[in-house]
Amino acid sequence: MNKWTGFLKAITTTEDPMVGMTPRNPVWKKNKATLWHYPPKEKKYNIPIFMIYSLINQPFILDLGPKYSLIEALTNSGYDVYLLDFGIPSYEDKDLTMDDYILRYIKKGVQRALLHSKAEEISLLGFCMGGTFAAIYASIAEEPIKNLILSVAPVDFSTFSVLENGIDLLREGEIHLEPLLDAWGLIPARSMKSGIRLVSAPIYYSHYLSLLSHADDEEKNLKWRRYNHWAKSHIPFPAATLKQMMNDLGKDNKLIKGQLIIGNKQAKLDNIHANLLAVGATYDRLVPKEQILPITDHVSSIDKTFHMLKGGHGSLAKDGKAPSYLTNWLSIRSNPIL
Numbered sequence: 001m002n003k004w005t006g007f008l009k010a011i012t013t014t015e016d017p018m019v020g021m022t023p024r025n026p027v028w029k030k031n032k033a034t035l036w037h038y039p040p041k042e043k044k045y046n047i048p049i050f051m052i053y054s055l056i057n058q059p060f061i062l063d064l065g066p067k068y069s070l071i072e073a074l075t076n077s078g079y080d081v082y083l084l085d086f087g088i089p090s091y092e093d094k095d096l097t098m099d100d101y102i103l104r105y106i107k108k109g110v111q112r113a114l115l116h117s118k119a120e121e122i123s124l125l126g127f128c129m130g131g132t133f134a135a136i137y138a139s140i141a142e143e144p145i146k147n148l149i150l151s152v153a154p155v156d157f158s159t160f161s162v163l164e165n166g167i168d169l170l171r172e173g174e175i176h177l178e179p180l181l182d183a184w185g186l187i188p189a190r191s192m193k194s195g196i197r198l199v200s201a202p203i204y205y206s207h208y209l210s211l212l213s214h215a216d217d218e219e220k221n222l223k224w225r226r227y228n229h230w231a232k233s234h235i236p237f238p239a240a241t242l243k244q245m246m247n248d249l250g251k252d253n254k255l256i257k258g259q260l261i262i263g264n265k266q267a268k269l270d271n272i273h274a275n276l277l278a279v280g281a282t283y284d285r286l287v288p289k290e291q292i293l294p295i296t297d298h299v300s301s302i303d304k305t306f307h308m309l310k311g312g313h314g315s316l317a318k319d320g321k322a323p324s325y326l327t328n329w330l331s332i333r334s335n336p337i338l
Contacts, residue, residue: 017225019060022072024083028112032087035109037080037116038071044078046335047146048117050110051083052130055101055241058233059085062127064226073322079334082113088235094185096238098133098245103263106137114143121146123334124274128152128287135295136255138274139267147333148274148301149326152281154291155269155298156256157249177246181239189234256294269298275333276304277326283310305329 028035051071053059062083063071074081084106089096114122121144126134131153138148181187254260260267276299280289289308296304307325321327 017065019065019226020063021065022063022069022075027082027116028109030105030108032089032093033105033109034085034087035112036083036085037113038075038083040075040078040080042078043080044337045080045331046119046337047121047123047333048080048082048113048119049074049123049125049330050113051081052106052124052126052134053083053085054127054129055086055237056129056234058088058235059083060233061227068226070322077322077327077331078337079330080117080119082109082117084109089186089238090236091186094238095240097240098136098248099263101241102133102137102140106133107141107143110137110141110143120144121335123147123149123330125149126151126153129154132249132255135269135272136260136262136267139269139271140262140265145274146335147277147330148272149277149279149330150292150295151279152284152287152292153278154287156291156294157253158256159288159290178243181243185239187237187239187242189236256298258298269295270300272299273301276301277329278304278306279325280306280308281310282308303333 022038024036024038026034027037051059051062053062063069066072071081071083086101086105110122110124113119124134124138124145124147126132126149128151131150132155134148135150135153135155138145248254248260252259255267255269258266258268258270276296278292278295280287280292293306296306307329309323309325
């Protein structure tokens with residue numbers, strides 16, 4: 001009875017749970033985007049971390065709540081952390097392209113983070129599509145990137161674990177989505193949500209089973225509500241960016257082939273010399289390791305690692321600690337303050 005009571009309370013509560021509680025300050029703004037600085041309680045490393053999240057959901061999954069916040073865990077470990085929050089686009093942003101996000105937002109945000117932190121180098125930590133953008137930016141960057149961490153970030157689009165037949169029809173010219181995207185301009189959040197559900201979990205009920213299994217535990221219920229709140233936090237998507245990604249990445253696979261052009265520059269992965277950590281997840285239906293692993297063969301990095309974690313697409317901090325594979329790798333490559 002206690003479990004059923006807790007279950008019904010969790011799914012019927014209309015008030016959104018508090019998220020994003022780690023202390024932070026805005027250090028730069030552009031259009032809808034904000035660059036947030038999360039200062040460490042005690043600085044232990046000279047190289048700050050610059051986080052880039054996807055354009056599909058809001059980034060508060062990185063700061064979900066006490067004990068379940070990757071940002072909190074990293075600042076507690078002594079890192080200066082910066083998060084580029086792209087914000088929620090409106091119809092006037094429908095013409096934003098990958099070039100805009102990489103050059104006008106990521107590049108400028110990194111420059112501001114370097115200036116604000118007075119650091120000589122920086123670590124990029126990109127998640128999902130944000131990791132793809134991080135890899136593209138790193139391939140043309142003039143800024144000093146010491147470490148590049150790509151978490152479940154696709155770079156090779158030659159294979160797909162889902163919707164493979166649809167991708168083949170797109171590549172063969174049997175499907176033409178450009179007129180629909182042009183008519184939309186800005187893809188509504190509800191359509192983005194439906195698209196992700198179609199790819200990852202058409203029948204979406206397992207999260208309720210997870211809730212029921214611990215519904216008599218208030219702390220775990222709160223964590224579930226926070227995560228569920230994030231899972232529904234899809235935001236609109238600029239059609240110009242989606243068209244560019246669909247054609248240049250999904251259809252022609254230009255990034256892995258070294259043919260992608262961003263701002264009149266050739267985005268070749270072999271331009272990357274930063275220390276590389278690429279991460280896949282065993283239960284990730286969205287981004288299989290076949291889309292992640294090939295980057296290790298294309299970068300010029302001497303120090304490069306691929307790690308397969310046991311978890312899903314959203315596996316992050318737990319019990320107040322960042323994943324050990326991340327902290328162990330990053331700590332010795334971030335110029336510890338002795």
